[in-house]
Amino acid sequence: MASTIEPPVDSSGPAPVDLDLPEESKMTKLATASILATALEWFDFLIYSTASALVFGHIFFPSLEGALGTIASFGTLAVGFIARPVGGIIAGALGDRFGRKGPLVASMIIMGLATTSIGLLPGYETIGIWAPILLITARLIQGLGVGAQWGGATLLLTEHSPIKRRGFFGSLVQLGTVAGIIIGNAFFLCILLFVNEDAFIAWGWRVPFLSGILLVIVGIFVQMKIEETPVFKTMQAKAQAATADQDIPKVSLLAAVRKYWKQILQATGAFFVVNGTFYIMISGMLSYGTANVGLSQTMMIMIVCLAVMTQIFTIPFFGSWSDRHGRRKIFLLGAVLMAIWAFPFFWLVDTGNPFLIALALIVGLTLHAMMFGPQAALFAEMFPADVRYFGASLGFQLASVFAGGLAPMIMVSLIEATGTSASVSVYIIVMAAITFIAVFTIKERFQANLHETSHEVEAREAREKETAAHV
Numbered sequence: 001m002a003s004t005i006e007p008p009v010d011s012s013g014p015a016p017v018d019l020d021l022p023e024e025s026k027m028t029k030l031a032t033a034s035i036l037a038t039a040l041e042w043f044d045f046l047i048y049s050t051a052s053a054l055v056f057g058h059i060f061f062p063s064l065e066g067a068l069g070t071i072a073s074f075g076t077l078a079v080g081f082i083a084r085p086v087g088g089i090i091a092g093a094l095g096d097r098f099g100r101k102g103p104l105v106a107s108m109i110i111m112g113l114a115t116t117s118i119g120l121l122p123g124y125e126t127i128g129i130w131a132p133i134l135l136i137t138a139r140l141i142q143g144l145g146v147g148a149q150w151g152g153a154t155l156l157l158t159e160h161s162p163i164k165r166r167g168f169f170g171s172l173v174q175l176g177t178v179a180g181i182i183i184g185n186a187f188f189l190c191i192l193l194f195v196n197e198d199a200f201i202a203w204g205w206r207v208p209f210l211s212g213i214l215l216v217i218v219g220i221f222v223q224m225k226i227e228e229t230p231v232f233k234t235m236q237a238k239a240q241a242a243t244a245d246q247d248i249p250k251v252s253l254l255a256a257v258r259k260y261w262k263q264i265l266q267a268t269g270a271f272f273v274v275n276g277t278f279y280i281m282i283s284g285m286l287s288y289g290t291a292n293v294g295l296s297q298t299m300m301i302m303i304v305c306l307a308v309m310t311q312i313f314t315i316p317f318f319g320s321w322s323d324r325h326g327r328r329k330i331f332l333l334g335a336v337l338m339a340i341w342a343f344p345f346f347w348l349v350d351t352g353n354p355f356l357i358a359l360a361l362i363v364g365l366t367l368h369a370m371m372f373g374p375q376a377a378l379f380a381e382m383f384p385a386d387v388r389y390f391g392a393s394l395g396f397q398l399a400s401v402f403a404g405g406l407a408p409m410i411m412v413s414l415i416e417a418t419g420t421s422a423s424v425s426v427y428i429i430v431m432a433a434i435t436f437i438a439v440f441t442i443k444e445r446f447q448a449n450l451h452e453t454s455h456e457v458e459a460r461e462a463r464e465k466e467t468a469a470h471v
Helices: 022-055 056-060 066-098 101-120 128-159 165-193 197-204 206-210 214-223 228-242 255-271 272-291 297-309 311-325 326-347 353-383 383-405 405-416 422-440 455-471
Strands: 002-003 018-019
Touching: 022 056, 022 101, 022 128, 022 165, 022 206, 022 214, 022 272, 056 128, 056 455, 066 128, 066 255, 066 383, 101 128, 101 165, 128 165, 128 228, 128 383, 165 197, 165 206, 165 228, 165 255, 165 297, 165 311, 165 353, 197 206, 197 422, 228 255, 255 353, 255 383, 255 405, 255 422, 272 297, 272 326, 272 353, 272 405, 272 422, 297 311, 297 353, 311 326, 311 353, 311 455, 326 353, 326 422, 353 383, 383 455, 405 422
Parallel strands: none
Antiparallel strands: 002 018
C-alpha cells in the first residue's frame, strides 16, 4: 500500500510523490532499538537524580547536614546538565557530516562506562575530597553521553518515519526517557523494600549504577543492526553527484549558528518548562516529599513511579495528536495549562495525602506530555537536513542546563529561602511564559520535507519571495 511520505528533493524543490511506506517490520525494529537505547541511556542518567535526592549527600558530602547536603548533591546533578550542550555540539557536528548512527552509538558506550564507574566509586570517608571530585568527573562524562544521544535517537526515528506519522514515531524517543525513569525508580524501590537503610547507604544504591554496562552492549547491537537514515543517505547522494571529493555538503558550526541562531533559541525556550517541571516532579519531589511533607522515601518513589507510568500512554497520544492537528498549538496549550496548574499542584502536594500528591503529579505529567510528545517532530521540522542534528541537539541541551539541571536545586533553594512552595509555583509560571513566547514565534513547518538541505531551503525561499514580488 502506498502513501505520501517525504521524498529526496533537489534544489528545485519538487513536490512530494507517492512512495511505499517503510516496512512495518523495519519501523518496529527501529522503534524498539530507539526506545531501548533511550530508556537505558536515561535510566543511567536519571538514577543519578534519584540517588542525589536519597543518598549522595550522606556518601559524598557527609559534613553538610540537612538542606545543605541536598543542595550540594543536586549541585553535582546539575554538573551533568552543563556538559550536555558540549555533547550535543560534538555529536551534532559529527552527525550532520558523517551520519546519525555513529554519534548515537558512541554516546551509549560513553554513558554506560561512566555510569558503571559511579557504582564503583568509594565514598568521602574512604578517599576524602577525591570522592566528590571523581563523582563530578563521572557526572560530566554522563552529561557528554546523554547530550549526544537525544539528537541521534530522535533523527533515527523521525527521518525514517512516514510523514503523516512523524509525531507518533518521534514521541517514542520521549517514551524511552519515561521508561528509563520507571525502570530506575523501580530499581531503587525494590532495593529499599528488601534492604534496610544502612545497607542501602552502604552498598544498595550502587546496584543500579553497575547495570550501566548493559548500555554498552545495546550500543554494539545498534551499530551492527540499524542502518543510516534515508535523509542522510539523500545528502550523501546529492554531494556525490555534485563533487567527487566530498561526502556531504559542508556547513561549519559557525555558519549553522549564524544562519539558525533564532531557531536554536526558539528550541531552547520551547523546552524550558518541559524540562524544568519534569525534574521538579521526578527528582525535586522526592526530596520535598520526604523533607517537607513527611512521607517516607519508599512512598514517594512509589507515587512518582505511578505518575510517570501514565506517560506511557499520554506521550504517544499527544505525539499522534500532533500528526492530525499540528505541533505548535498543542505545545502552546500545554504551556498555558502548566502555568495554570502551578499553584494547585503544590496545594495538593502540601496536604501530605498520598492520593492527592499522586493526582497532582499525574495531572502535571499529563500537561508535560502535551509538549514532550510532539517535541521531537517539532524540533526535526525546524531545521534543514544538513544542520538538523546540531541545531535540534543544541537547542534541547541548552534548555537542559538552564531549566532541567538547575530546577531541583532552585526548588530546594527557593523553599529554604522563602519557607513556602508558592515560590516554586511562581518559578514554574515564569518557565511556562518563556516556553509560550518561544513556541509562539516558531514558524509552523508541520509535515515539512525533511530531505531539504539549508542550501535548498534558501533557494526555495528566494523563489517564493520573487514570486510574491511579481504577484
